[in-house]
Amino acid sequence: SVQLVESGGGSVQAGGSLRLSCAASGYGISPNFWTWFRQAPGQEREGVATFYTGDGDIRYADSVKGRFTISQARNMVSLHMDSLKPDDTAVYYCAVRYGGSWDTALSETSYTSWGQGTQVTVSS
Numbered sequence: 001s002v003q004l005v006e007s008g009g010g011s012v013q014a015g016g017s018l019r020l021s022c023a024a025s026g027y028g029i030s031p032n033f034w035t036w037f038r039q040a041p042g043q044e045r046e047g048v049a050t051f052y053t054g055d056g057d058i059r060y061a062d063s064v065k066g067r068f069t070i071s072q073a074r075n076m077v078s079l080h081m082d083s084l085k086p087d088d089t090a091v092y093y094c095a096v097r098y099g100g101s102w103d104t105a106l107s108e109t110s111y112t113s114w115g116q117g118t119q120v121t122v123s124s
Contacts, residue, residue, distance in 0.1 A: 001026060001027075001112075001113060002024055002025070002026055002027045002031060002096055002113040003024065003025045003026045003113075004022055004023070004024050004094050004095070004096065004113060004114060004115035004116075005022065005023050005025075005115055005116070006020060006021070006022045006092065006093065006094055006115040006116065006117060006118040007020070007021050007022075007023075007118060008020040008021050008118060009092060009118030009119045009120045010119075010120070010121070011121040011122075011123065012084055012120075012121070012122055012123070013122070013123050013124075014084060014085055014086055014122055014123065014124050015083060015084065016084050016122070017080070017081060017082045017083075017084065018080075018081050018084065018120060019078060019079070019080045019081070020036070020078060020079040020081070020092055020094075020118060020120070021076060021077075021078045022034075022036075022076065022077045022078070022094030022115055023075060023076055024075045024076070024077075024096060025075065029098070030053060030075075031053070031096035031097055031098055031113070032052060032053055032054055032097065032098055032099055032100075033050055033051070033052055033053075033096060033097045033098075033100060033105055033111075034050070034051045034053070034070075034072045034077040034094070034096050035047060035048075035049065035050040035051070035077075035094065035095050035096070035097075035105065035106065035111065036048045036049050036050075036070060036077070036079045036092060036093070036094055036095075037092070037093045037094075037095060037108055038088075038090035038091065038092045038093070038120075039090055039091050039093070039117075040087075040089060040090040040091075043090075045093070045108045046061060046063075046090075046106075047061060047105070047106025047107060047108065048060070048061050048063075048064055048068065048079070048092070048106075049061070049064065049068055049069075049070035049079060050070070050105045050106055051070050051071070051072040051077060052102075052105070053072065057102075058070055059102070059105060059106065061106060063087075064081075064088075067081065067082050067083045067084075068080065068081050068082070069082075077094055077096075079092070081120070084120075084122045085122060086122050086123065086124045087122075088120060088122050089120060089121050089122050090119075090120060091117040091118065091119050091120075092117065092118050092119075092120055093114055093115050093116075093117045093118075094114075094115045095108070095111035095113060095114045095115070096111070096113050097110060097111045097112065097113065
């Protein structure tokens with residue numbers, strides 16, 4: 001199975017930036033969808049951004065469009081977060097999967113390989 005390890009979380013003031021990284025290992029064939037999720041206290045896990053290696057297509061949740069940038073290369077997926085807001089405070093997870101449709105690309109139920117998560121805290 002694929003092992004995922006996130007890094008780069010931390011605390012920042014509103015308007016600041018952070019970059020998250022996720023390293024994958026333990027696979028032979030590269031996954032197709034590399035995705036970042038987040039979960040705030042008391043809320044459901046939310047798909048934030050996904051990268052499809054087949055054609056490099058990318059999708060973002062409306063809440064982060066124009067502020068977050070996902071990138072993927074070799075065994076890494078990164079999330080650059082700009083103009084952070086207190087509402088971005090959450091534990092951020094990376095996840096990968098093989099195949100599947102775009103309809104479920106930001107749905108947590110379609111992923112079976114997850115990292116342990118990294119905390120991002122944005123203060124006002």
